[in-house]
Amino acid sequence: MAMAEKGSLDGLRAFLCPSGIAKVLILGLIVRFAIAPWTYCPYDTYPFYSASVDMLGGLGMYGHAVFSYPPGFGFVMYPFMYLLSLFMDPSLFGVFVPEMIEVSAATSLINPFITAPAFNLALKLPLIIGDVLVASMLFLLVSQWKGEKAGRTAYALWFLNPLVIWISSVVGQFDVLAVLCTLLAVYFFIHDRYALAGLSVGAGALLKMYPAYLGVLFATYLLLSIGVRWKDRLRSTARMAAGLAISAIPAVPLLFTTPEMVDFVLRRAGADSFGGINLWFFTPITGNVMELAAGGSGAASFFQTPMFIMLVGIALTVAVSIALARSGRPLREGIITGSLLVLVIALLFRSVTNPQHLLWVIPFMIIFSLSVTKLRAPLFMLTASGLLASLTLRSFAVFFYPMAAYTPLTSVGQLNSIVNTYFSGGPLVPSILFVLSCLLGVLAMLSTLLIGSEIPARWIRERMWGARE
Amino acid sequence: MRRALLLAAAILLVVTVVAVQPASTMLAVDLDARRNLAEQAAIDVDYSSGESDHLYELIVSFMPADMPDVLPNIVIIDADGVPGRSSEINGLYDHIAVEMGLRGLEAAVTIESIEDMALPDPASIMVIGERAELNNETAAALMSWVSEGGRLICIGPGSLPFRQEIEDGEWTGPEDFLRVKYRELSYTVDEAEASAYAEALHLRSQAPLYAMEKEYLDNISAVTIGHLHHDADGDLVTASMVPIGDGRLVLFGGPTTSPAMVSGDSSLSWDIVQLYAGGALWSTGPPKFVSLPMSADARTGNLTITMDSIDAVVVMAYSLQPYVPAYGRTVVAAS
Secondary structure, eight states: OHHHHHHHHHHHHHHHSOTTOHHHHHHHHHHHHHHGGGOOOTTTHHHHHHHHHHHHTTSOTTTTSOOOSOTHHHHHHHHHHHHHHTTSOGGGSEEEOGGGHHHHHHHSSOOSEEEOHHHHHHHHHHHHHHHHHHHHHHHHHHHHHHOHHHHHHHHHHHHTOHHHHIIIIIIOOOHHHHHHHHHHHHHHHHTTOHHHHHHHHHHHHHHOSTHHHHHHHHHHHHHHOTTOOHHHHHHHHHHHHHHHHHHTGGGHHHHHHOTTHHHHHHGGGGOOOOEESSTTTTHHHHOOHHHHHTTTOOOOOGGGSHHHHHHHHHHHHHHHHHHHHTTTOOHHHHHHHHHHHHHHHHHHTSSEEOGGGGGGTHHHHHHHHTTOGGGHHHHHHHHHHHHHHHHHHHOGGGGGHHHHHHSTTSOHHHHHHHHHHHTTTOSHHHHHHHHHHHHHHHHHHHHHHHHHHHSOHHHHIIIIIGGGO | OHHHHHHHHHHHHHHHHHHTSOOOSOEEEEEEEEEOSSOTTEEEEEEEEOOOSSOEEEEEEEEEBOOOSSOOOEEEEEOSOSSSOOHHHHHHHHHHHHHHHHTTOOOOEEEEETTTOOOOOTTSEEEEOSOOOOOHHHHHHHHHHHHTTOEEEEESTTOOSSEEEEETTEEESOTTSEEOOEEEOOOOGGGEEEOHHHHHHTOOOOOOSEEEEHHHHHHTTOEEOSEEEOOTTOOEESEEEEEETTEEEEEEOBOTTSOSSSOHHHHHHHHHHHHHHTTGGGBSSOOEEEEEEEEOSOEEEEEEEEOSSOSOEEEEEEESSTTSOEEEEEEEOOO
């Protein structure tokens, strides 16, 4: 019994900190913990604050209709916020700063509200843990196929990736947790654990909706795979569906206690803005291309809505899934390739693609780039694009307001003047810089699509999986 | 070991899922308000509320008002003439409904398209939160509806249907339409001055992108209910209330999407529900308020405040901390 327990503990330790990784892990953690308390996103953090204090106040995460994500991150945040509330009253979690109203009005993307360092740390702690777990999953996936050296490279490429650190430890967006679920889903799927794959996809969709794209890929793969009896195909699909259904159970009580939640979450798909690191990257300069196409009349139809764009993305996802399922590629190769292509399509065909969304594809690009060196350039381009887009949208200064409010190192006034200087020439220069940053990411994704879809299957098999198939 | 970890994770998940369910909607503040026997203009209030899990600041506002016994329904108008509902309209609906629910107010909140709707009973409240694309005939009908006792709230330039506009230095439009001019607001914290209404109800929308020129509002007997900004080109007002016949027109600067505390729709929804529940839409004079200090303990106490008139008074208690939605309300009849 004791031996088994020791074995489990050793296994856990080996998973969290594989051999030869300690320095990378420690360095990555030091950087993250050094910056996490003193930084935040002046636009995105408020909904997390609102959900946190509403949950602690017994109102539920949708209490003030400010948090409009699926409920998964509320579940993740709550234990950390509850522990924080034992030491600190929620009234101290953040503060309204009238001095910021001016920059708020000038940029439209800053709330004059600063969250406390302890709150920032509590918010980001699960994200930092997510960073570690994703790195460990990458090590596991890659080392099983390419050996531990490649696994260690994958671990470092993720854990020390500047965009990953920026999104989790500065911006405080929780995409990394959904990324973890997609990697778990892929791992379980290629090991024929379909119920667990479905459970992982469902858990990911409780955080952010996008893992549902992988659900489409998996279901298509199971139903259309060559050389498998229909009975087995249906049985596997049923297992995955059961896993999906089980994953939805935590959300069910909220459907009864907060039925309007569905409206808050799904209405975002109908939001009327376009842009970011996707095919509509130019809209900050040109205006909404859909309205331009309509002669600037402002008259909208279904074909001009984000919902339509998303449906096009889903249709392409299905097409790619069918092509890969019927291609006869080995399962691992097909699923990894499919995941990458499907998620790149999902990013390109969104109405708004923000820097944090780029994390969705980075693990899969890392896996590919270890064998297909041509993909390294898009990987680095995408990382740079995410960082630059984040920095050029409102200037770097906006992320450091907690440092200004809670330390003597800088002041709110100093940061305000940096932001005002950045926007002093009007919105055109920041818009051009932002659009160029986004263009870099779009080019990276388009080249990823070309590389991922053009490479002959045999070539990948030989380079990446051949020896172990 | 693995089983123990899985079991612990499952227990944590179950506890978390249970803990995050909405368990309470409102911390009721009992208010017993009456006229002071010695001085008719003074109001005595006994208040009490239960214990809270967290610290909160309690405000008690006093609004002289001539208002209906039952709070009326709120209709949000989809007025932009474009198919589908804009995010502004959806946002206002979500947040107003939430603010009403957290106070336990049962009046209905609905969205109606201007093309399909018949004008509601003048006892209702209508909200236009986006550019209104209406012809002059419909706009005049809306103006008549207000005149008959309706309350119309318009947010942002372009939302007021019966407005004259300046073209080449001349006012254009039907003569009886209102002359209201919006101008871009360059906000600085030192130059904002809260009105009595903004202070008593803690209105949040204080820095819209566009505000109204006070000079023209004064010409139509408007009362400032938001913040006043002293500008070199003339004072600007963020929110204002205009009496029209038996009704009221409330004008907010805007547009709805411009940021304030959180987002425009959230802040404006708080402001609208505060004006509504606090009685400001039916006010007969400026309000007063008392601020009680931060505490999580059960509160019991009394206070007396002297009003400027002997009109009926709406007494409302509310919290500044949104996650402790303390609320209480009562009306003291006119003397």
